[in-house]
Amino acid sequence: MIATAVSGIIFANSRDEAIEKMTKVRSMASLPFGGRYRVIDFCLSNLVNAGITSVGVITKSNYRSLMDHIGSGAFWDLDRKRGGVHILPPFNISGARRYHGYVEALYGAMDFLNRCNSDYVVLCDGCVVANVDIAAAVDFHIKKNADITVVYRSGVQVKDVKNMMTMKLDSDDRLVSVNFPRSIAADDLASLGILVFRRDLLIELVNNAYENGGRNIDVDIIADRVGDLRICGYAHNGFSAVMTDMKAYTEANMRLLDKEVRADLFNPKRRIMTKNRDDMPTRYGTKAEVKNSFVADGCVIDGEVSNSILFRGVTVRRGAKVVDSIIMQDCVIGENAIVSDVILDKKVGVNSNTVLKGTADCALYVEKNQKL
């Protein structure tokens, strides 16, 4: 049997509670993002772009939309005879229960970990939007002879995030301490939830932590072992966003209107792949007036759109105005309707002449399938 050098694991129900309203009908990893993506596309593409062909996706709840999205994995070239993508639902070992914390989650996925036969495993938090060079992180891990490598964010980032592990490094990039602050300062080195382990060590650490009642990787494995394990930090210098709440989600989407963010996140050398829907290109009508917007295929625009993100298949009728908003797949904005500072989930219909307004500080969120 040929061993693949590296395999990947994605936690799909990461921080579901952070954006409760939107994760009511889906997992965090299947949250729609950036016009045609779901958050997990970034993790999946990062792993695949690093040459990783065996990926486990650990789920807990609400995973119908995720399974539908991933399918056979073909869109990420992960429909493989050897390896490929495996959805790892809860209850997949006897006596298992819904996990609390990633230690239990990994314990429940021990079958996958035992079988994947790679030298290294990369763990990815499914709430991170970034184009990370994972191949470089693994090279770093090997070169540093590290036990664990934590990818941390540095450079352009969405500011308003909470509840992330921060760390201090010595001159040799080795972790000397970690911290769990309530809010993150600009110069904090915050973990991006991407961790590289030697596979045998990961299995051992998870088994030990599980037996000792540990739940959280950051707390019960990393913080606990900073002193005796060689844990290193690898800087991701590009754009990154962590979906720690609705505001971070909104800001991360809006940052796509920045040319440099787009160039970094959609780096042509490491493409972000997603499920294709075969929409036709977007049609702009005679009365269309679109400014500073990021627009996916399949839209029909006859109204005004500015500073907004339009997902696939959105219709903006004549006289309608869409301002500072995120409009998800297949929404229809009726004639002369006004929508500003709003997040419309999938298939929302806004009737003619209706006015929907949120505030710059707090976007108005409308649930899936609503007709207003």
Next chain:
Amino acid sequence: MIRKKCVAMLLAGGQGSRLGVLTAKIAKPAVPYGGKYRIIDFPLSNCINSGIDTVGILTQYKPLELNDYVGSGKAWDLDRLSGGVHILPPYQGQKGGDWYKGTANAIYQNIGFIERYDPEYVLILSGDHIYKMDYSKMINQHVETGAACTIAVLEVSKEEASRFGIMNTNPDGSIYEFEEKPANPKSNLASMGIYVFSWDKLKKYLTEDEANRDSSNDFGKNIIPAMLNKGESLRVYRFGDYWKDVGTVDSLWEANLDLLNPRIDLNLSDPNWRIYSRAGEFPPHFISDKAKVENSLITDGCEVYGNLDYSILFENVTVEEGASVEYSLVMPGAVIKKGAKVRYSIIAEDAVIGENAAVGAPPESVSPEQFGISVVGDNLTVGKNAKIGPKTVITENVEEGASI
């Protein structure tokens, strides 16, 4: 092998020489269309939407890009254990081999492929047209009438009729005569180049035709007339929806801009009849606050900072600030630099139009004889401030400030 009721054979070997520089490196069916499609997406999507999952693609001219594009057929749901899509180039056998001598010979050389599926019917298609058609309705008519061959026809105007192969029919739809580009057409039913044959009949006529050394081994010139001579039952299948031959630069340009015409019924987003394509992995497109976009189609990967009117941007096109694109097609990866003006033109893949250059001219600015669509070939650069007039085809780089 599971038996297939109908196998489709797609003739994709033509050079498409009237498209000139646009088919200098690729076969005609691989020519980009409509922002994110290629011509071949239409017959392939029609096949899968009509329930035909076994398609042989006959290639000959510059097949590399076409082979690469079709791949396993996955994009059209044609990657199947049984059937699916197969690229069929000419091949060498024990007694030697030959290029495809004509459309009929191409099918003749692949009798072995067809027989593996033991079909009752064979559908012959070409990769030259933009249309959405339910082939299963045509096959049903063929079965019900018991014809040996059914030919799809379109009503054209009397003036146009002399450009087509014309079917002269009896009131019941049976064909008594076929005339190729007649000077004085007797009917206005033009062949669309789509045939359904009962396989036993087609095999017989292909074999006889092959034995005839004087034959040019062509469906229109040889097979159909031979069948009529022998008194076989040939019938027309009338088609009334959008159909366009994209064999020339002008017709390719026109067929593209038809997508922007609200009076033309060519909806490519019908969820019940999707046109599939093998799209690249590009992010959504971006329209800047300096841009003005009207009456246009734009797809993934584009970045628009300039003005667009009545145009189609294919994948990954950049239109810089102050540039304007009107009544034009800009194919994948092309860049229109600052202040450049592109009008009534086709800019092929990965071409670069330099700053303040001007390509093409609107019909009202020149005399009717001078007017025509200009084309800039793929991967070419038009230098800064260069001027390219109407009806001009650019096949090599144009220097800065040049006037052509």
